[in-house]
Amino acid sequence: MPxxxxxxxxxxxxxxxxxxxLERIDATFTPFGxxxxxxxxxxxxxxxPADSNFVVVEFPTRxxxxxxxxxxxxxxxxxxxxxxxxGTAVIAEDCGDDHIATDILExxxx
Numbered sequence: 001m002p003x004x005x006x007x008x009x010x011x012x013x014x015x016x017x018x019x020x021x022l023e024r025i026d027a028t029f030t031p032f033g034x035x036x037x038x039x040x041x042x043x044x045x046x047x048x049p050a051d052s053n054f055v056v057v058e059f060p061t062r063x064x065x066x067x068x069x070x071x072x073x074x075x076x077x078x079x080x081x082x083x084x085x086x087g088t089a090v091i092a093e094d095c096g097d098d099h100i101a102t103d104i105l106e107x108x109x110x
Contacts, residue, residue, distance in 0.1 A: 001061065001062070001093055001094040001096065002058050002059060002060060002061065002062075002093075002094040003058075003059045003060070003061050003062030003063065003064060003065035003066070003091060003092065003093050003094070004037075004056055004057065004058055004059070004062075004065060004091070004092045004093070004094070005034070005055075005056075005057040005059070005065050005068065005069060005089065005090075005091055006054070006055070006056050006057075006089070006090050006091075006092055007054070007055040007087055007088065007089040007090075008052060008053075008054055008087050008088045008089075009052065009053045009054075009055065009081075009085045009086070009087035010049050010051055010052045010053075010085065010086050010087050011051060011085055011086045011087075012051070012053060012084065012085040013084040013085065015084060017080040017081075017083065017084050018080065018081065018084050018085075020077070020080055021077050021080035021081050024077045024080075025074075025077060027073070028068065028071065028073040028074045028077065029057065029068065031068075031071070031073075032059055032060075032064045032065070032067055032068035032071070033059055033060045033064055034057050034058065034059045034064070034065070034068055035057065035058055036055070036056070036057055036058075037056040037057065037058050038054055038055060038056035039055050039056075039057075040053075052087075061093075062091060062092070062093040065091045065092075066091050069089075069091060
């Protein structure tokens with residue numbers, strides 16, 4: 001099952017550090033099979049802060065997503081983003097093709 005690195009970023013200061021982060025991040029995906037699914041323009045905020053931006057990166061597995069995030073290459077550039085934005089980042093797994101909303105009720109109850 002694919003894994004995902006998902007970020008909800010706000011208050012992004014598009015300065016030289018962010019430019020460097022963007023110039024370097026793609027190379028950090030390569031060893032782990034990552035690719036952007038959602039990134040940059042083309043997002044319409046329907047709820048929440050208007051200055052927010054979502055990023056979704058797909059990896060072959062959740063373990064690959066976690067290994068990418070923990071990798072020395074990504075950790076070396078991470079402060080370029082975290083020092084110039086606020087937000088939340090998560091690693092998540094694909095819930096599968098047959099998942100329906102109420103499936104989580106079983107997990108919560110049992």
